Amino acid sequence: xxxxxxxxxxxxxxxxxxxxPLRRERFETMSxxxxxxxxxxxxxxxxxxxxxxxxxxxxHPTMYRGRLWTMRQYAGxxxxxxxxxxxxxxxxxxxxxxxxxxxxPTQSGYDSDSPHSEGEVGKVGVAIDSLEDMDTLMGxxxxxxxxxxxxxxxxxxxLLAMYIGVAxxxxxxxxxxxxxxxxDVLKEYxxxxxxxxxxxxxxxxTTDVFAYCARHVPRWNTISISGYHIREAGSTAVQEVAFxxxxxxxxxxxxxxxxxxxxxxxxxxxxxxxxxxDFLEEIAKYRAARRMxxxxxxxxxxxxxxxxMMMRFHTQTAGVSLTAQQPLNNVVRTAIEALAAVLGxxxxxxxxxxxxxxxxxxxxxxxxxxxxxxxxAEETGAASTADPLGGAYLIxxxxxxxEQDAWAYIERxxxxxxxxxAIQQGFQQTExxxxxxxYQQQLESGERETVGVNAFVMEEPSRxxxxxxxxxxxxxxxxxxxxxxxxxxxxxxxxxxxELRHAASGKDNLMPPILGAVRAYATVGEICxxxxxxxxxxxxxxxx
Amino acid sequence: MTIAEKRIRVLVAKPxxxxxxxxxxxxxxxxxxxxxxxxxxxxxxxxxxxxRAAVQEDVDVVGLSCLSGAHNTLFPKVVQLLREQGAEDVLxxxxxxxxxxxxxxxxxxxxxxxxxxxxxxxDIVEYIKTSVKP
Numbered sequence: 001x002x003x004x005x006x007x008x009x010x011x012x013x014x015x016x017x018x019x020x021p022l023r024r025e026r027f028e029t030m031s032x033x034x035x036x037x038x039x040x041x042x043x044x045x046x047x048x049x050x051x052x053x054x055x056x057x058x059x060h061p062t063m064y065r066g067r068l069w070t071m072r073q074y075a076g077x078x079x080x081x082x083x084x085x086x087x088x089x090x091x092x093x094x095x096x097x098x099x100x101x102x103x104x105p106t107q108s109g110y111d112s113d114s115p116h117s118e119g120e121v122g123k124v125g126v127a128i129d130s131l132e133d134m135d136t137l138m139g140x141x142x143x144x145x146x147x148x149x150x151x152x153x154x155x156x157x158x159l160l161a162m163y164i165g166v167a168x169x170x171x172x173x174x175x176x177x178x179x180x181x182x183x184d185v186l187k188e189y190x191x192x193x194x195x196x197x198x199x200x201x202x203x204x205x206t207t208d209v210f211a212y213c214a215r216h217v218p219r220w221n222t223i224s225i226s227g228y229h230i231r232e233a234g235s236t237a238v239q240e241v242a243f244x245x246x247x248x249x250x251x252x253x254x255x256x257x258x259x260x261x262x263x264x265x266x267x268x269x270x271x272x273x274x275x276x277x278d279f280l281e282e283i284a285k286y287r288a289a290r291r292m293x294x295x296x297x298x299x300x301x302x303x304x305x306x307x308x309m310m311m312r313f314h315t316q317t318a319g320v321s322l323t324a325q326q327p328l329n330n331v332v333r334t335a336i337e338a339l340a341a342v343l344g345x346x347x348x349x350x351x352x353x354x355x356x357x358x359x360x361x362x363x364x365x366x367x368x369x370x371x372x373x374x375x376x377a378e379e380t381g382a383a384s385t386a387d388p389l390g391g392a393y394l395i396x397x398x399x400x401x402x403e404q405d406a407w408a409y410i411e412r413x414x415x416x417x418x419x420x421x422a423i424q425q426g427f428q429q430t431e432x433x434x435x436x437x438x439y440q441q442q443l444e445s446g447e448r449e450t451v452g453v454n455a456f457v458m459e460e461p462s463r464x465x466x467x468x469x470x471x472x473x474x475x476x477x478x479x480x481x482x483x484x485x486x487x488x489x490x491x492x493x494x495x496x497x498x499e500l501r502h503a504a505s506g507k508d509n510l511m512p513p514i515l516g517a518v519r520a521y522a523t524v525g526e527i528c529x530x531x532x533x534x535x536x537x538x539x540x541x542x543x544x
Numbered sequence: 545m546t547i548a549e550k551r552i553r554v555l556v557a558k559p560x561x562x563x564x565x566x567x568x569x570x571x572x573x574x575x576x577x578x579x580x581x582x583x584x585x586x587x588x589x590x591x592x593x594x595x596r597a598a599v600q601e602d603v604d605v606v607g608l609s610c611l612s613g614a615h616n617t618l619f620p621k622v623v624q625l626l627r628e629q630g631a632e633d634v635l636x637x638x639x640x641x642x643x644x645x646x647x648x649x650x651x652x653x654x655x656x657x658x659x660x661x662x663x664x665x666x667d668i669v670e671y672i673k674t675s676v677k678p
């Protein structure tokens with residue numbers, strides 16, 4: 001094949017280029033991986049079968065022939081009541097799982113009336129202060145039937161406890177509920193900033209959730225190890241895979257050090273990837289990541305259960321690929337990204353709404369985003385065959401190349417002492433920052449084109465209708481919170497918070513005292529403050 | 545160094561709880577490449593912390609970035625605190641996910657210019673260079 005290609009290049013291609021020069025000197029992927037004029041078999045692929053080690057072709061033998069991916073739209077804004085209405089709307093429109101967006105105070109472990117929360121209450125997600133709000137959020141939604149993913153990291157244990165508390169009120173046992181907490185603070189240190197505590201206590205909170213759920217909440221995904229935000233921060237596809245898997249290795253090591261047995265918690269580890277605009281590179285990325293994880297779990301950690309080696313993952317289309325200019329074009333971008341995720345074998349998917357470069361999505365925009373998934377599922381045939389692009393020369397070459405480059409990065413991180421050490425030295429953050437800057441420079445030099453931004457630009461008189469939030473939202477939330485503080489038994493709250501501080505100073509699992517505090521209507525801010533008292537707060541390294 | 549050669553000093557700052565600082569860092573690097581002295585506060589800064597840093601570092605410009613929708617609360621507060629510190633001559637600019645209809649309000653409050661999604665760093669550099677005489 002190689003000789004045939006050489007001949008073809010020397011004759012047919014050379015003659016063509018003479019008449020019509022190539023558009024560019026070099027062709028490469030969005031992440032800068034080289035692309036040839038045409039790819040040929042390289043003979044080195046390690047594919048295996050769908051549902052078998054190393055799971056390159058997917059984790060289920062039947063893939064979407066058995067069951068489609070879960071259509072799980074991330075939603076949340078304003079009050080618990082408003083978000084509950086949006087959830088019911090999405091479920092009624094055919095969504096198959098819930099995904100909660102919390103506001104920044106909740107994600108940062110502050111109450112709505114904290115001075116840190118000024119201007120942020122209910123803005124990027126729903127404001128949850130206590131079990132009371134969580135109860136309203138999930139009102140009328142049967143928690144033994146619907147699974148819920150919660151984007152919550154540093155306070156993951158607290159929000160999980162609230163979810164368990166709501167289930168108890170519905171008469172649903174913890175072993176009947178299913179869902180996910182993101183619970184991945186390492187990527188917060190790297191990319192998104194919603195950390196609270198230093199790495200040591202953070203890893204303990206994370207592994208306490210692993211241990212507690214393994215015993216009491218067996219259907220819960222205890223972590224969603226996320227490349228998504230790393231990519232949004234400007235990383236390449238290779239960095240997304242490498243930094244995320246390095247984090248995953250750190251979590252497994254922490255759990256092993258805490259005395260857990262690998263096959264007891266590994267089947268509940270889940271992943272979360274971005275779907276960017278380079279369609280083919282993204283499909284290869286999911287396949288490479290899946291194969292690498294299988295190897296890591298089997299060879300490095302000696303896992304025995306196949307479920308421990310399977311990378312189950314959620315995908316979200318790239319928020320950064322959306323443009324504020326000509327926003328309807330974003331429907332097309334999202335559709336292409338979503339198709340890549342499906343062809344790459346995702347287990348669940350969120351498709352962004354076209355208006356999200358401008359504001360939170362309106363109901364109409366959210367519906368079109370969901371319909372995009374339904375069209376891919378029902379009309380395109382993409383769900384009819386496992387790993388439909390497997391064996392395509394380019395896809396296999398890119399899969400191998402991403403894997404090879406990602407291993408090299410992981411080795412560099414190991415030399416620095418592992419993911420946690422490297423983060424404290426600012427290694428991943430610096431690498432991402434440089435990649436982001438390079439990307440921006442290419443955009444501004446015109447080397448890269450984005451339709452509506454630096455190509456095919458046009459005058460736009462009007463913006464689409466945007467979602468506007470109630471200006472009195474924060475005030476009402478604060479009033480509800482303060483009324484709750486008066487109503488509840490503050491002696492019981494104080495006793496549980498003291499118990500929690502005590503446990504935090506020792507080695508006991510923190511979930512039981514957190515659950516106790518939550519049931520007594522202690523707030524997110526109070527519980528996180530109790531832990532701040534013992535653990536202190538993280539100070540990031542300065543990298544710029 | 546003569547006065548004419550004095551470099552423009554910029555504080556790039558992230559007020560509020562929003563941790564998305566890709567844009568802030570990219571802008572900081574671009575301003576630095578354009579010859580300015582740039583100090584980046586890091587994320588999760590209160591308006592008070594930002595103003596303290598601006599005064600201490602004696603900057604000509606404060607560039608605020610917020611993607612969480614809290615801009616209408618946080619940006620005017622920074623301007624107001626700068627005025628209280630007698631630093632009203634500092635040019636304040638902003639960027640992030642900021643709907644067009646919020647721009648007139650922010651300008652009334654003293655934010656000189658808003659750079660929305662898709663803005664180029666060249667435009668930002670150009671704007672600062674023409675607006676500031678260090």
